[in-house]
Amino acid sequence: MDSLTIIRAVNDFLHNFVGGPIMIAAVLFTGVFLTLRLHGLQVRRFITMLRETIFSLLRQEKGGKGEISPFQALTTALAATIGTGNIAGVATAITLGGPGAIFWMWVSAFFGMVTKYAEVVLAVQFRHTRPDGVVVGGPMYYLAGGLKNGKLALLFALFGALAAFGIGNMVQANSVASAMQESFRVPPLITGLIMAVVTALVIIGGIRRVASFTEKLVPLMAGFYTISALIILFLYRIQVPSAFSQIVAHAFTGRAAIGGFAGATVLHAFRFGVARGIFTNEAGLGSASIAHAAARTDHPARQGLWGMFEVFFDTHFSCTLTALAILVTGTWTQGFEGAAMTTAAFNQGLPGIGGYIVSIGLVFFAFSTLVSWSYYGEKCFEYVVGTRSAILYRFLWIALIPIGAMGGLHAVWALADTLNGLMAIPNLIGLWGLSSVVVSLTRDFYRHS
Numbered sequence: 001m002d003s004l005t006i007i008r009a010v011n012d013f014l015h016n017f018v019g020g021p022i023m024i025a026a027v028l029f030t031g032v033f034l035t036l037r038l039h040g041l042q043v044r045r046f047i048t049m050l051r052e053t054i055f056s057l058l059r060q061e062k063g064g065k066g067e068i069s070p071f072q073a074l075t076t077a078l079a080a081t082i083g084t085g086n087i088a089g090v091a092t093a094i095t096l097g098g099p100g101a102i103f104w105m106w107v108s109a110f111f112g113m114v115t116k117y118a119e120v121v122l123a124v125q126f127r128h129t130r131p132d133g134v135v136v137g138g139p140m141y142y143l144a145g146g147l148k149n150g151k152l153a154l155l156f157a158l159f160g161a162l163a164a165f166g167i168g169n170m171v172q173a174n175s176v177a178s179a180m181q182e183s184f185r186v187p188p189l190i191t192g193l194i195m196a197v198v199t200a201l202v203i204i205g206g207i208r209r210v211a212s213f214t215e216k217l218v219p220l221m222a223g224f225y226t227i228s229a230l231i232i233l234f235l236y237r238i239q240v241p242s243a244f245s246q247i248v249a250h251a252f253t254g255r256a257a258i259g260g261f262a263g264a265t266v267l268h269a270f271r272f273g274v275a276r277g278i279f280t281n282e283a284g285l286g287s288a289s290i291a292h293a294a295a296r297t298d299h300p301a302r303q304g305l306w307g308m309f310e311v312f313f314d315t316h317f318s319c320t321l322t323a324l325a326i327l328v329t330g331t332w333t334q335g336f337e338g339a340a341m342t343t344a345a346f347n348q349g350l351p352g353i354g355g356y357i358v359s360i361g362l363v364f365f366a367f368s369t370l371v372s373w374s375y376y377g378e379k380c381f382e383y384v385v386g387t388r389s390a391i392l393y394r395f396l397w398i399a400l401i402p403i404g405a406m407g408g409l410h411a412v413w414a415l416a417d418t419l420n421g422l423m424a425i426p427n428l429i430g431l432w433g434l435s436s437v438v439v440s441l442t443r444d445f446y447r448h449s
Contacts, residue, residue, distance in 0.1 A: 011418050023425075026428055027108075027283070027428065028108055028274055031113075032111050033432070034438070035111055041117065049308050049309055050309070068211040068295055069296060070295045074292075075211070075214040079368035079372040080368070080373055081280065082218070083366060084175050084365055086280060086322060087342045087358060090322040091326060091336070091341035093105060093275075094326060096268060097271065100247065105273040105280075108273065108278050109314075114308070116281065116310060118431050119289040120288070121304040121438050121441055122289070123290065123292055124292065124295070124303050127141060130387065137290065138376075142430055143426060143427075146430070146433075146434045147433045149430075152429060153426070154384065157381075160377060163423060164373045164376055166415065168369060168377060169404055170400055172370040172373075173366075176366045177191040179359045180363065192403070192406060196398050196401040198367075203371065203374045203394055207375055220364075224357075226317075228357045229322065232346065232350060232354075236328035244324075251269055284428060285427060286423060288310065289307070290375070291376070301441050301442050301446075304442075325342070325349060329348045330348075331345040339358065343355050378393045
C-alpha cells in the first residue's frame with residue numbers, strides 16, 4: 001500500500017468521524033448544555049437580540065476597541081455561513097431525510113444560537129490588539145488565553161488555516177464557475193480569473209475592506225434571494241400551511257424524497273436535519289467568532305447577540321425559505337437532488353427567470369463565502385506562522401481560485417473538508433471549559449444594561 005493510499009484511508013476515516021453521528025451529537029449536546037447553563041437565553045432574550053441587532057443598525061458602539069462595526073462583523077460572518085448550503089444543502093437534507101429533516105434543522109439551530117453566542121462572547125473577551133492596532137481574536141485566542149491550552153489553540157489555527165483553502169476557497173470557486181458555465185456559458189477559467197482579480201482587490205485591504213465589501217454584498221444577495229422566495233410563497237400561499245404540516249408530521253414519521261432513502265425513517269430525518277442545521281450556520285466550528293472579535297463593542301455579550309442573530313437569520317429564516325419553496329412547488333417528489341431541486345422549484349414558481357435567480361444566488365453566496373473565509377484562514381495562518389505571513393497567505397489564496405474554478409486538486413478538497421470538521425474538536429472543548437466565563441459575562445451585561 002503506497003503512502004497516498006494510506007493518506008486517503010486515514011482521511012476517509014477522519015472524515016467519517018467528524019461528519020458522523022458522534023461529532024454531530026457533540027455539537028448538539030454542547031448547544032443543549034450551554035442553553036441550560038444560560039437558562040434558555042435564546043428564548044428569554046429573543047426580543048433583546050432583535051433590539052440590539054436589526055432594530056439598532058444606526059447605533060455605533062462607543063467605548064470599545066475594534067476595527068469594524070457590529071453590523072459589519074455580522075455581515076462578514078454571514079457572508080461565510082450563507083453559502084451553497086442554503087440552496088443545495090437544504091435540498092439534500094430533504095432528499096435524504098424528507099421534509100421532517102427541516103424540523104430537526106430548526107431544533108439544532110435553536111441550540112446553535114447559544115453555541116454561536118458563547119463563541120462570540122469568548123472571542124471578544126479574549127481578543128488581542130496588536131502593536132499595529134489590528135484587533136484579532138477567535139477560538140485560538142480564547143483557548144490560549146482563557147483555557148490556558150496553547151496546544152489546542154495551535155491545533156485549531158492549523159486546522160483552520162489549511163481547511164480554508166479547500167472549503168472556503170476552491171470548493172466555492174468551483175461552485176461559482178459551475179453555475180456560470182451552466183447558466184451563462186462562461187468558461188470556468190474566465191470565471192476563475194475574474195474572481196481572483198476581484199478577490200485580490202477586496203482582501204488586500206484586510207478586515208476593513210472585507211467588512212466594507214460584505215456590508216454591501218450580504219444585504220444585496222440576501223434581499224435578492226429572499227424577495228424571490230417570498231414571491232413564490234405568495235403565489236403558492238394556499239400550499240404553505242400544508243408545507244409546514246409536512247415538516248412537522250414527517251419529523252416523527254419519516255419519508256425521503258424520490259431518489260433518497262426508500263422509506264426514510266425518523267432517524268434519517270433527525271440525522272440529516274441536525275447535520276444541516278449545524279453545518280449551514282457553523283455553530284460549534286468557531287470560525288465566525290474570528291470576524292466578530294474585530295467588532296467595536298462595549299461588552300462581549302452585546303456582540304454575542306449579533307452572533308445569535310446570525311444563526312437565526314441563516315437557518316431559521318434563509319434555509320426555511322428554500323425549504324418552503326421546494327415543498328410548496330412539489331419538486332421534492334420529482335426526483336431532483338441538490339441544487340437541481342431548488343432550481344426546479346424556482347423555475348416552477350417563477351417560470352423563465354427562476355433558474356437564473358438560483359444561479360445568481362449560488363454565485364453571490366459562494367463568492368461571499370470565499371472572501372470571508374480568506375480572512376478566517378489568514379488569521380489562523382498568522383497565529384501559527386506569524387503576522388508577516390499575511391501577504392504570503394493572500395497570494396496563495398488568490399492563486400488557488402482559478403485552480404478551484406477548473407475543478408483541480410480534488411484530493412485537497414477532501415482533506416480540507418476533514419480539517420474543517422476537525423476545527424470543532426478544540427473549539428467545543430473550549431466552550432465547555434469556559435462556559436462559566438460566558439455565564440459570568442452574560443450576567444454582568446444584563447445587570448448593567
